[in-house]
Amino acid sequence: MNKLLVSPSPHFFTRTDTSAIMFDVILALFPALIAGIVFFGPRALIVTLVCVVSCVAFEWLVRKIMKRSNTIGDYSAIVTGVLLAFNLPPAIPIWMAVLGSFFAIIIVKQLFGGIGQNFANPAITARIILLASFGTQMTTWSKPFGYQGGVDAVASATPLADLYWANPWDLFIGNVSGCIGEVSALALLLGGIYLSFRKVINPLVPLTFIGTVFVFTWMLGENPVNHILAGGLMLGAIFMATDYATTPPVLGGKLIFALGCGIITTLIRVFGNYPEGVSFAILLMNLLTPLIDRIPMVNPLGKRKKGGAA
Amino acid sequence: MNYFRTFTKGLIKENPVLVMLLGTCPTLAVTTLAMNGLGMGAATTFVLVCSNVVISLLKNFIPKQVRLPSFIVIIAGFVTFVSFMLRSNFPELYEALGVFLSLITVNCIILGRAEMFASKNNVCASFLDGLGMGLGFTLALILIGAIREVLGSGTFFGLSIGDWFQPIGFFSSPAGGFFVFGCVIALVNVLSNYKMSSKKIGCASCPNASACGQAEKGEVAE
Numbered sequence: 243m244n245k246l247l248v249s250p251s252p253h254f255f256t257r258t259d260t261s262a263i264m265f266d267v268i269l270a271l272f273p274a275l276i277a278g279i280v281f282f283g284p285r286a287l288i289v290t291l292v293c294v295v296s297c298v299a300f301e302w303l304v305r306k307i308m309k310r311s312n313t314i315g316d317y318s319a320i321v322t323g324v325l326l327a328f329n330l331p332p333a334i335p336i337w338m339a340v341l342g343s344f345f346a347i348i349i350v351k352q353l354f355g356g357i358g359q360n361f362a363n364p365a366i367t368a369r370i371i372l373l374a375s376f377g378t379q380m381t382t383w384s385k386p387f388g389y390q391g392g393v394d395a396v397a398s399a400t401p402l403a404d405l406y407w408a409n410p411w412d413l414f415i416g417n418v419s420g421c422i423g424e425v426s427a428l429a430l431l432l433g434g435i436y437l438s439f440r441k442v443i444n445p446l447v448p449l450t451f452i453g454t455v456f457v458f459t460w461m462l463g464e465n466p467v468n469h470i471l472a473g474g475l476m477l478g479a480i481f482m483a484t485d486y487a488t489t490p491p492v493l494g495g496k497l498i499f500a501l502g503c504g505i506i507t508t509l510i511r512v513f514g515n516y517p518e519g520v521s522f523a524i525l526l527m528n529l530l531t532p533l534i535d536r537i538p539m540v541n542p543l544g545k546r547k548k549g550g551a552a
Numbered sequence: 553m554n555y556f557r558t559f560t561k562g563l564i565k566e567n568p569v570l571v572m573l574l575g576t577c578p579t580l581a582v583t584t585l586a587m588n589g590l591g592m593g594a595a596t597t598f599v600l601v602c603s604n605v606v607i608s609l610l611k612n613f614i615p616k617q618v619r620l621p622s623f624i625v626i627i628a629g630f631v632t633f634v635s636f637m638l639r640s641n642f643p644e645l646y647e648a649l650g651v652f653l654s655l656i657t658v659n660c661i662i663l664g665r666a667e668m669f670a671s672k673n674n675v676c677a678s679f680l681d682g683l684g685m686g687l688g689f690t691l692a693l694i695l696i697g698a699i700r701e702v703l704g705s706g707t708f709f710g711l712s713i714g715d716w717f718q719p720i721g722f723f724s725s726p727a728g729g730f731f732v733f734g735c736v737i738a739l740v741n742v743l744s745n746y747k748m749s750s751k752k753i754g755c756a757s758c759p760n761a762s763a764c765g766q767a768e769k770g771e772v773a774e
Contacts, residue, residue: 341720349731375722 260357263486264317266442270433271324271481277416277426282332283389286422289339290327296343297323304352318357322346325365328423328477329521330372332384338376342368358487362528366482366521373521383419402473402517406465413471424474434480444493447500448479454504462512475507478520488528494539495531502527558677562684569692570740574660578652579693580729586709589697591645593690595638595653597683599630600662604682607670614671623666624657631657661689692736699732700724 278286301319305312313319326346330339346368351360373380412418416426424430438445452470460466469475479500483489489499503523510519568574578596582588603626607614614622635653638646646653656662665685670678702708704723722728 371722374725374727375720376718377721 260316260318263442264321266437266440267321267481268317268324270436270442271321271328271423273429273432274328274423274426274477275324277429278328278332278422281386281416281425282384282422285384285389286332289330289332289334289336289422290324292336292339293327293330293343294320294323296340297326297347300343300347301352304348305356308352310356313357316357319347322351322364324423325477325481326368329365329369329421329474331380331382331420332422333382334379338372338379342372345371360487361531362525363482363485363488366478366524366528369521370525385419386417386425402511405468405472408465408468408472410467410471413468418472420472421474421477424477427471427476430476430480434476437480437484443480443484444496446493447484447489447496448476450497450500451479451483451504451507452476454501455508458505458508459512462508464512469508469511473511473518474520478507478524479503482524483527488531490531490534492539495534495537498534498537499527499531502530555677555680559680559684562681562686562688563691564688564740565744566685567688567692567740568661568664568685569689570737571744572661572664573737574664575689576733578655578659579696580726580733582649582652583693583697583700583729583732584704584724585648585707586694586697586701588645588648589693589695590690591638591642592649592652593686593693595634595649596656596659596661596689597686598634599627599656600665600686600689601679601682602630603627603662604665604670604678605675607666608673608675608678611671619671620663620667623663623671627662627666628657661685696729696732696736699736700728704728 275287275290278290297319298314302312302314305314323343323346326342327339330342346364350362350364350367351357354360408418414427416429418425434443434445434448437443452475455475456466456470459469483500483503490496503520506523506526507519510516510522516522562568564571566572569576569579575596578592582592603623606626607623610622610626631654634656635646638649638653665682669681673681698708700723702713703720704725706713706717706719723732
């Protein structure tokens with residue numbers, strides 16, 4: 243009789259858990275990291291490592307201080323660190339990267355209860371705080387391959403400043419100045435395809451986000467191809483607008499979220515004072531997520547329709 | 553009534569900004585520099601003490617139906633006095649505080665103390681209450697202003713704390729104001745041992761209980 247096991251459901255389990263998903267995300271981020279190192283040299287790797295190490299250290303420390311179970315084993319702090327580094331210019335002072343990790347992990351993530359409880363994306367919020375605080379350092383861009391003994395290593399602006407005439411092939415490959423992880427659309431797309439294939443993200447979300455930007459910039463007389471290839475759009479759409487904790491859980495909500503992100507990004511890029519609007523768009527839509535969740539989009543089983551039988 | 557407690561309750565236990573969350577608008581707006589916080593706090597304390605004393609003296613002569621307009625007239629009189637004084641003696645501070653100086657008239661703290669305390673208690677107690685609440689307001693503003701000034705501008709009461717420090721502009725911005733405000737409220741909650749209890753949900757456990765008229769009647773919030 244010992245062979246007959248009686249247990250409540252569920253009876254089937256999947257091996258997928260938080261650490262497996264985060265591991266997939268880390269793998270998907272690797273092409274963009276390699277692209278960043280190729281274009282911006284060892285400095286990009288140093289900034290990324292500093293962000294990762296400080297994020298994990300802050301996570302360990304704050305869980306220890308708050309006497310809670312330690313969560314560094316789920317790799318989420320590593321993902322936050324990599325995403326934060328990808329949103330920073332390669333020449334950023336190291337202590338600013340550490341300060342950004344502090345804001346991301348302690349203020350945005352752990353003070354609200356840790357993984358799954360934060361209402362805003364930690365990496366995006368930390369980037370915005372750094373941008374609001376250190377405007378000069380956050381917009382000092384290195385030229386691609388400038389580390390190979392170039393005389394004029396510091397560029398004045400990203401392609402976003404003069405987007406209409408930028409070379410789309412350079413934007414696609416990543417041969418432009420910008421943040422560490424955002425320059426190469428090709429590398430980010432590889433990661434996005436991997437995540438879609440592994441069913442970690444729903445490809446409709448980044449497609450809606452990018453498609454919205456494409457359509458609206460086209461309607462406003464901009465160069466839509468360059469708009470979707472430049473800046474942090476690919477990075478934000480694939481890796482940040484698909485974050486589980488800070489975006490709506492059901493598909494309809496996800497699409498509203500992505501649509502809103504696209505509209506706000508376009509508005510800031512075309513009419514705003516900042517050249518880039520992806521991070522602001524994602525943060526604003528993060529804040530709207532609880533409201534989007536209140537729109538009923540799934541009919542409960544057996545719900546009666548108005549004036550009719552079930 | 554214990555006069556000493558009447559004075560000290562405004563400092564932390566019933567701090568008007570950090571516990572009762574009144575007067576949030578000037579708190580967030582003028583605290584980019586510690587000096588502004590001090591000036592705003594001093595001006596508000598002066599108005600609060602004077603209006604508390606005068607309202608306490610007149611409490612038997614003001615008809616209940618028109619008490620709010622009467623209080624506002626008294627408060628506005630003192631605010632006008634303070635703004636003329638500042639304008640002639642401290643023009644720089646007057647410029648820095650701007651419209652928020654006139655807005656002391658509609659500061660919830662002053663009207664709140666007039667309604668909840670001065671119109672029910674004697675002159676001496678009202679004076680001490682106004683002084684305690686005003687000092688609590690001033691201390692909160694100086695604290696928030698000092699944190700924001702040191703981190704956001706790299707100075708303390710206008711003195712540079714050194715070139716090694718790179719100011720973090722976020723703390724000078726309104727968002728940073730809300731952030732520091734929230735952190736200081738959390739600190740005060742720890743200091744005053746305020747605990748969120750699931751058993752005592754009702755007016756009696758609210759930190760505003762002693763300031764709020766409803767709690768005395770024993771009403772319980774639904």
